[in-house]
Amino acid sequence: MSTPKYKLTYFDYMWLAEPIRLLLSYVKEDFEDVRVDWDEWEKPDGKIDKSPYPYGKLPVLEDAENGLKLGQSFTILRYLGRKYNLVGATDAEAAKCDEYADVLKDILKEMELMWEKDEKTTLEMKTKWLEKTIPRYYSVIESDLKKNGGKYLVGNGITWVDFLCAQMNQLFTAYPKVDVLANYPTIREHQQQVFEIPEVKAWIDKRPDNYDGW
Ligand SMILES: N[C@@H](CCC(=O)N[C@@H](CS)C(=O)NCC(=O)O)C(=O)O
Structure with a gap:
């Protein structure tokens, strides 16, 4: 099995990540759908290292093609929109x-x-x-x-x-x-x-x- 081109990290719910999951599904891109445990994330002495995530926030998209790691859900949507010609004609x-x-x-x-x-x-x-x-x-x-x-x-x-x-x-x-x-x-x-x-x-x-x- 080939490694997915994208890794999308978010929590185990839809909120800000689901529009991205819908778009990736639409363009038929397999993606690693990583779901972080919210309760663990919230613990002040929790074991989750937040440093890999820009601004310590999720969702984060990683693009294996160019090594990009991108935060901000609307920015991620716009990025994928541009890549797959889903940004309008003009x-x-x-x-x-x-x-x-x-x-x-x-x-x-x-x-x-x-x-x-x-x-x-x-x-x-x-x-x-x-x-x-x-x-x-x-x-x-x-x-x-x-x-x-x-x-x-x-x-x-x-x-x-x-x-x-x-x-x-x-x-x-x-x-x-x-x-x-x-x-x-x-x-x-x-x-x-x-x-x-x-x-x-x-x-x-x-x-x-x-x-x-x-
Ligand atoms: N404007 C950002 C908001 C990101 C955001 O606030 N994410 C929340 C989850 S919905 C989060 O990561 N909260 C964890 C924290 O602040 O520690 C976006 O659209 O991605």
């Missing part, structure tokens, strides 16, 4: 991919504020996130996507941001336990289409099914 399309990705990051950052808060605070934050944050961004994406035919966020072909958007929607649903796409049928349809791409579906069918879907 500079303008590449910029739209970046814009949607930054939007998803803004939504993610606000969702992450709910992490480990007491019940009352979580509920208040969740309500604000659902009633203000989501409509602010998703009304635009819904309308743009519809105008573009519904299949791809940008241009006439799949880009790295399609994988990111589909998976972030799973996260935005599973972590706060809400149907975040209730008012956005085009975005929901887009997510289903991405998850049904045969190479992506093959990964989804075999991946570990853990952490309540996030």
